[in-house]
Amino acid sequence: MKAKYERVMIKLSGEALAGEKGFGINPSTVKNICTSIKSVYDLGVEISIVVGGGNFWRGRQSDEMDKSTADYMGMLATVLNALALQDSLEGMGVPVRVQTAIEMREIAEPYIKRKAVRHLEKNRIVIFAAGTGNPFFTTDTTAALRAAEIDANIILLAKNVDAVYDSDPNLNPDAKKYSHLSYLDVINRGLKVMDSTAITLCMDNHIPILVFGLNDPQNILRAISGEKIGTLING
Numbered sequence: 001m002k003a004k005y006e007r008v009m010i011k012l013s014g015e016a017l018a019g020e021k022g023f024g025i026n027p028s029t030v031k032n033i034c035t036s037i038k039s040v041y042d043l044g045v046e047i048s049i050v051v052g053g054g055n056f057w058r059g060r061q062s063d064e065m066d067k068s069t070a071d072y073m074g075m076l077a078t079v080l081n082a083l084a085l086q087d088s089l090e091g092m093g094v095p096v097r098v099q100t101a102i103e104m105r106e107i108a109e110p111y112i113k114r115k116a117v118r119h120l121e122k123n124r125i126v127i128f129a130a131g132t133g134n135p136f137f138t139t140d141t142t143a144a145l146r147a148a149e150i151d152a153n154i155i156l157l158a159k160n161v162d163a164v165y166d167s168d169p170n171l172n173p174d175a176k177k178y179s180h181l182s183y184l185d186v187i188n189r190g191l192k193v194m195d196s197t198a199i200t201l202c203m204d205n206h207i208p209i210l211v212f213g214l215n216d217p218q219n220i221l222r223a224i225s226g227e228k229i230g231t232l233i234n235g
């Protein structure tokens with residue numbers, strides 16, 4: 001199998017690591033995802049990863065709490081997930097560096113763009129943790145921002161649905177599946193793919209996004225090989 005892309009950004013939601021319980025980290029789920037990421041790594045693709053934190057905490061889940069504090073808690077949750085991914089990938093013999101947007105030097109490197117690129121060139125997977133380091137943002141925006149900074153060819157947006165639909169396919173059996181959308185389609189139709197900050201960042205920086213389902217972790221490999229799965233969002 002040949003890879004279609006040289007350098008990719010994989011965005012995993014926190015929930016992707018949780019397994020059936022929907023909360024916390026399920027080691028065998030993490031292992032399945034990492035096995036699939038390793039098969040992409042073995043093709044020689046430079047891989048960066050942004051992982052969410054929703055399996056532990058989302059800032060917007062608490063109305064009573066100060067918004068920034070709740071968001072900082074969410075950013076810390078992403079660090080837990082990043083370390084779990086690092087541990088699993090390293091257990092498979094894949095070199096990994098975690099870089100955090102909020103300094104915690106005992107645990108991981110601080111985010112330094114030039115260093116991240118160097119790691120990628122040396123065939124190390126780089127996991128960007130702690131979001132953008134700013135409250136009021138999401139990890140989707142982090143994926144868009146870091147993808148722009150490191151010049152990734154595409155964002156592979158792994159979701160719990162297999163593509164973008166015009167309505168929720170779990171609630172509407174007649175929901176229409178899109179194989180292709182423009183950035184403006186997503187914004188104008190209010191499709192819930194990424195938040196608007198993330199999607200406009202991708203639009204302004206011409207970063208294509210492939211939305212696909214992680215129900216089958218092998219989909220990461222399919223996406224990399226250019227197989228027509230999910231929904232492609234570009235120009």
Ligand code: UDP
Nearest residue numbers: 014052053054059071074131132137138139
């Ligand atoms: N977050 C933040 N700034 C960022 C990225 C994340 O404040 O740059 C916080 C925010 O509270 C968010 C939480 O971290 O709800 C977890 O991230 P997200 O909800 O994007 O995770 P996912 O839904 O992908 O699991």
